[in-house]
Amino acid sequence: MSIRFENVTKSFLDRKVLSDLSFSTRDGEILYIIGKSGVGKSVTLKHAVGLIKPDSGRIFVGSHEVTSLNREELMPVRRLCGMIFQQTALFDSMNIFDNIAYGLRSTGLDSDALAARVSEVLSLVQLDSGVLDKLPCDLSFGMQKRVSLARTIAPSPAYLLFDEPTTGLDPIITNAIGSLITGLSRQLGTTSIVVSHDMESALSTADRIMLLDNGGIAALGTPGEIRQSTNPLVMEFLAEINDTPEAGTSRTPCIWRQDEQSYREYRRAIHHDDPLDIEEVDK
Amino acid sequence: MTDFAARALSTFLHELGGIAIFNIRIARTYFGTAGNGPEIFRQTAIICTRSITTVLFAGVFVGAILVVQFNLMLKQYDAQMYLGGLNTSALVREVGPLIISFLLAGKIGAFTAAELGTMRVTDQIDAMECLGANPVQRIVLPRFIAIILASVILLGLGLVISIAGSTIVATVFCGINPLRFAGSFPRFVGVWTVACGMIKALVYGVIVAGVSCYKGYTASGGARGVGRAVTLAAVYTNLYIVIADFITSNILEFLTEVWRIALAGALAWLAAHGWIAGGGL
Structure with missing residues (x-):
């Protein structure tokens, strides 16, 4: 069960965004797609669920060829793919319960089973049931991201697609969301594609990293291979991490990003500040 | 100049084609799915509740303006006995549907496009x-069906209040007896007149719904894109309503003639066969 792109090309007006792009995910892996703004990272992700049609090439989700399906035929394929959007995309006229339950209503679950599933996924994203009656606008952006994650995993998709999941979040919430992505992907056994420009997160959580540039793949490999890469663009991205003024001090070491408790201990030891409670920050 | 005209025509036809295709998609969805009733009812209630105050206020004043204007003209010919009928006919046939659809375009159409x-x-x-x-x-x-239903419902309510407003203004400001004012209604306003008004409201409702839903659904480019979609929805809606008004007025005028001839023929046939007394219309 993989997502496979075969020679996909896409242009918007006279601008070619994807040029003969081919890659395939491995079963159960977390693949990070990294690149500068405007290189087509989100466009790649939207192609996978058929939100954008390629000019040429083929895209497969499992055994389904997405590019040959019409709108109605795409619906069951889309249910296999859970997509988390950059802006959370929560339905602002619905409360949190209805948002999370949205994708479950077509599955024929009775109201008790539906409520149980909503509670279950809410606990997976570490939110309490007090938020269920609230509207999205009543929550912080970090909490909205978690609700968005809960809504996406509720129908148990086989693939998780994250579009810039940590954009606009502070480092602590970024850390928490990064941990959630890893934890959920491993726990649910899903194949995940994460679009990001955050190389640091990618190095700490990805199984493989794909660097996009000029509509094609500039580099593809495991975090270890990427670290060793001599590709100028990869080196530029790696240099961005190392050159940051905060490097080595307040910047979160990659290995700790996977472990909130370690990160909190690190903060206590280095900065002598109070434990950084993620929930408190959220509120 | 020719380039500009060609570009404008191309844009116009492109938009019209996009709206037509989108409306066909909505129609196919309507006939291909079930269980939309409760949401349609809810949206209709929301639109009616949101717009009723505006429609009623506008209705009173539109009726008042028309009655004052008609009174000025009819007074010159000493024909004030026709004021009620003429005013109501104009309201039901033309001004009512047009004003209410403009109001709906500005209020509900813009809101729907923005949403x-x-x-x-x-x-x-x-x-x-x-x-x-x-x-x-x-x-x-x-939302699409709710806007159409709300157009007809609000037109009905708007016309009632408009006629009431006209009667009050005619009585208070023009010194016309309300019974005399209402007495001329049957001469000018029949079932067909009301039907024409309702048909127009229905057509304009489809335009408001179709254009605003299309422009909103296809918006792109962030807040600026939404603003552009709302502006274009309002502009295109009003433009299409005016064009549709011209076309429907002509079609309905033609049908009115057909109706009159058919009715006269039927009455003549009935009279010739002794079913009714002769005399025609």
């Missing part, structure tokens, strides 16, 4: 599709 546009640019519509739902069925269809 759908915001959902589009914040990825809510994409998210809905990714969750395996059909956004046209879930969010567009109920």
